[in-house]
């Protein structure tokens with residue numbers, strides 16, 4: 001599994017999805033800060049960060065601005081993306097929207113050809129301020145792995161009450177979003193006929209601009225999940241194509 005990121009800026013990371021991407025970790029380096037506890041999380045299980053929150057230093061918007069300015073002035077190229085990702089769910093940062101504004105300001109000044117992006121688990125989209133800030137980013141990549149509440153509860157294991165129907169409604173209300181879905185087999189997996197059918201109904205409601213389909217790659221904490229083959233993921237892609245929804249298998 002991956003170690004937690006140590007600073008605010010990490011990488012660049014090279015990936016098929018985002019090319020050369022400079023990562024932004026706005027959640028500190030002490031522990032994973034996430035509203036989910038996905039069975040496949042590359043950072044391992046989510047700890048009791050809610051009880052430790054007084055001891056967790058989350059960087060101020062100006063600290064993020066300074067760190068990004070410094071890194072962009074050190075490198076001699078413009079990365080394809082500047083991406084909010086890192087040690088958990090970035091939208092949990094209480095000053096997320098201010099940080100988005102600062103990051104866009106720095107990008108415009110020092111790396112105007114870079115796009116801004118986020119990998120989010122969608123848990124906070126019900127908050128108006130978060131949704132508005134997300135819409136300012138160039139690539140808004142939002143997680144949707146579950147079609148029904150049961151799978152959502154054992155696969156993503158939300159740490160607080162989050163309603164899958166509300167997430168679906170809020171995502172449907174957003175513009176130009178990309179859905180990312182990670183499928184797994186196994187007793188704790190989401191690759192069942194029932195879940196796929198219900199997930200597909202939600203995707204049709206959301207009408208994303210693109211769907212990213214993938215399965216396990218790096219290490220993961222649960223022993224009751226397994227990898228879905230590329231052939232099986234291609235079948236999902238065909239299903240989406242019939243509804244004129246663009247997608248790719250990674």
Ligand code: SF4
Nearest residue numbers: 034036038041088121
């Ligand atoms: S939402 Fe992302 S960071 Fe959080 S537990 Fe799931 S995979 Fe890990």
